[in-house]
Amino acid sequence: MIDWIKHLPAIIVVLPLLVAVIAALLPARFGWVLALLATAGSALASVVMMTDFMTRWAGFRMSYHLGGWAPPWGIEFSVDHATALVIMVISGLGFVATMSSKSLFANEISSDDLGRVYGAWLLTFGGLLGLVMTADAFNLFVFFEISSLASVTLVAMGGGYDKRALIAAFNYLIIGAIGATFYVIGVGFCYAMTGTLNMLDLAVRLPEVNDQIPVYIGLAFMVTGVMVKAAIFPMHFWLPPSYGHAPMAVTTLLAAVATKASLYILVRVLMTIFGGIDTLPQLILQWVLIPLSLMAILLGTILAIYERDAKLMLAQSSIAQIGYIVLGFGMGSLAGLQAGFIHIANHAMIKGGMFIGLGGLAMAVAGKTKLNDLAGVGRRMPFTATGFLICGLSLIGLPLTAGFISKLYLITAVIEAGYWQIVAIVLFSSALSVIYLWRLIEVMWFTPSNSGDGRLPEQVMIYAPLWILALANIWFGISASTITEMSYGAAQVLMGGMT
């Protein structure tokens, strides 16, 4: 291995956190450039790291000891196939979201605030990356707090023009704090029983005390806390309002990456930390997560159909999509975990693109996102709307898009596990999802516009990032092997424990 590659895990996380401080201190006009550079740096480093991982066997693990303190005493950053994939998704989507953010912020946030906003933006971004990277259960809590406090600030920035954003941000803050507290209580129980905080160490030591009640209590607290963070039904209620009322750029960032990190933590907690304990994590997967994910899939889809505001519609659909990911994980099999990871990657591209596109379309009609306001914008803004449409078709799983690959692998995993009833539910809800997308298409293209028929101005910094994601959706829908193989490696790592 080339020497500098081993420093990549630290660079990826520390770079955005450091630049966050600089961005907050320097004049506002530097905010976007700094954020762009920091996210680009992390994304580039992730690409290098993932390329390295693609050539390695699935058990390979990269360990970085912060400050040179060896684990289990020091804090360790640990990267394996699962980590590398999720890091790639978060940093890549974070970069694309940052590209589009300047134009999207233009109408919503006063330019004087941009320095601080980008400070919080980078803290969110770096916090999420740290969350995924760290192998220390308590350090994970710290990153939880960094990212969620920063993202609450970002959501609250919507309060400048939409007071509902303040309520949503407050709820987000409280619920997020409860989730994090539950998690840290759980960690406390485990620490009390084993005397260690390192995840790998926990994985080894927990099975030794698996007849003790506190271990189960610790597991319950940790899992519940992470489920709140990951917006898994029925702990999802904070998500639609915060996505729906936050500034569009913030929604883009959060929808694309925020819950993905928590979903990853969920499966890590269950399969890695508690993976050595027989049957209990499997029982949680099968009897808790599968039923809840099915509720999420159906409820999210149905609520999206009845939603009359496009932004909230997409937020509701996120609940259902999170359900698909959790369902894959819930299968507890190699194929199921693979399907879950594939959809983590693909859904990030899909929703990121859709929110950027919606933001671009909404800007042309004074920032409104009600369906009626969007009448005819598809014809009037062809570049933005077509990119949005491609991501939308990927959302419903049209073949030749990434969404289809997700669906194919998920269905395969579920059929393989023999759950025919669940296949029926998944397919039924994915057919229902066509309805809400179709409502958008009919409004945007085939409904007479409210204000003339001329072309509306389109911003290149919105449709360029949008098209990057739209083309990625097509590329990974045809040549899916990059994602499917990385996900397969990730699934193997989790099935085999973190050894």
Added chain:
Amino acid sequence: MIAPSHAIILGLAAPLAVALLTPFLGKRPQLRDVLGPIGGVITFVAALQVALAVIAGDTPEWLVVNISSGLDFSFRVTALGAIFGLVASGLWIMAAVYSVGYMRGTNEDNQTRFAAFYAIAVHAALAIAWSGNLLVLFIFYEVLTFSTYPLVIHKQNAEAIRAGRLYMGILVGTSLMLLLPAVVWVWLTAGTLDFKQGGILSGQLDPALAPWMLALFAFGIGKSALMPIHRWLPAAMVAPTPVSALLHAVAVVKAGVFTMLTVVVYIFGYDFVAETGASTWLIWLASFTILASSVIAIQKDDIKARLAYSTISQLSYIVLGAALASEMAIKGAGLHIVMHASAKITLFFCAGAIYVSAHLKKVSDLNGLGYQMPMVFIAFFLGALSIIGIPPLGGSWSKFLLMAGAAERGMMLVILVLAVSSLLNVWYLLEPVMRGFFMTPKQDVKVSYHPLVVIPPIVTALLSVVLFFVPWPFSTLISMMVMP
């Protein structure tokens, strides 16, 4: 002569190129409208090359990319695929010429959008025909659905939007909820999705489950318009007639029955179907659809609606052939794809020509019109005779083979169904011709000709005659479908 694998690329690229170039020529309609026929000729030549290669015993192949381990995005032409490729591309030439005349004659809006999506639909149909495995077939099956949506709702009024919802609802709903799990089931059972002579499921699938899997396919392939999932087809008639002619008489619906036939021949293997009796129920459902939709067709006064129900009935002939799963029946079903396509496109062309020239849509208004537009009515007559199955028209061959196939399986009742259906065809398809020639006109009708809408039906009608005397290369290709 070009290599067969290059012919595949050419045949797929030509319609796509037409679709991509069309939007840039929106301001120059002459150039835009000549693209379609040129693309049609290129595609047809390519399809002919591919078919000749298949006849020569070759298997034209093109591996595009590896989707993921064990799944290739590839094209690999079977004998049946060669047939469908020839039909779709050959009739596209005529349909492209015709649609220029029709769209100009009726002064439709959004002609550029129309031409672009029309070409994409043809591209998807060819990709279906030449697909290398069931997954690629499914992919383009969906692409075909989505690319025809803008054509169905072309008029953009409330009726068209409603029809569009029904169209998408049934086609996407059935394919997602039934066809996709069927494909995955095959994958998990057989470990492959490749098309193989003799099928891939024999010995892998529990015979007790075979009827269920076949049912997932039969109802999942909504495009074959088996009752009770046929409603989308009459609804789609709200589209301009060139769409009804090429897509809802040839490309889309034939893609449906093609998929069904492919599944029976190359996935199940028709011997396996016959041995397990997996398709017995399907024989009766197809028979019911044949008769029921003919009865409905009789009651329809709107020409296009009548033709739509006639199509539903004729499609079930092909499904019936697949379900009978005997050598003759499979051959008959394969041939019926060709014969019905050339005949039914003629009828739709005529219906559209009558609409453009005389602005009439109802059968009951056609009295005496035959003398004003004799060529159109003669073409309609020939097309109708071919569908009824009277020599010397092509349709008689496929009907003969289907009846022979039913006899092979000892299904006398099915022969009766086919005979009764022919009588019903006579009733509802010859009525417009009789009214045209033998009844006195109700009102004065002004007829204004657009030559581009009259020539194509004549050509396709003559094609139906030619196919009776020279069924080559289709006669060879259908024998290759049932080669052991």
